[in-house]
Amino acid sequence: MDCIFCKIANKEIPSTIVYEDDEIIAFNDVNPEAPVHILVIPKKHISSLDAAMPEDEQLLGRILLTIQKIAREQGIAEAGYRVVNNCGELGGQTVHHMHFHLLGGREMLWPAG
Numbered sequence: 001m002d003c004i005f006c007k008i009a010n011k012e013i014p015s016t017i018v019y020e021d022d023e024i025i026a027f028n029d030v031n032p033e034a035p036v037h038i039l040v041i042p043k044k045h046i047s048s049l050d051a052a053m054p055e056d057e058q059l060l061g062r063i064l065l066t067i068q069k070i071a072r073e074q075g076i077a078e079a080g081y082r083v084v085n086n087c088g089e090l091g092g093q094t095v096h097h098m099h100f101h102l103l104g105g106r107e108m109l110w111p112a113g
């Protein structure tokens, strides 16, 4: 399968990895939108949040708690941060391997564009 994030998870494409365990990997976004912009993904290929299955329940929970941990490690937890999942075409998803953006280090605007 020609999936750029599977290749990053398999270390076939280089990235700056900030966290890794048996199921999850997190790396710096190549085109950061904030001083901290990290992508957190399952190593397993799930094409989008909409494609997640009931058996992914634990993995999804682990991803959110991992984001919490990374935010603390990055020193952005106290000031606050944003977690974004773009899902599908109208959601603005461009890479079809589910990922959560962790953004911090500046004030975030709302509503999203």
Ligand code: 5GP
Pocket (backbone or CB within 6 Å): 004, 013, 015, 016, 027, 028, 029, 030, 031, 032, 039, 085, 086, 092, 093, 094, 095, 096
């Ligand atoms: P999406 O628009 O799908 O929510 O987010 C995809 C994100 O992946 C974008 O923020 C983009 O900058 C990032 N991205 C795309 N290709 C690569 C890559 O090869 N390496 C890294 N580190 N980030 C990537």
Ligand code: ZN
Pocket (backbone or CB within 6 Å): 003, 004, 005, 006, 007, 044, 045, 046, 096, 097
């Ligand atoms: Zn993939």
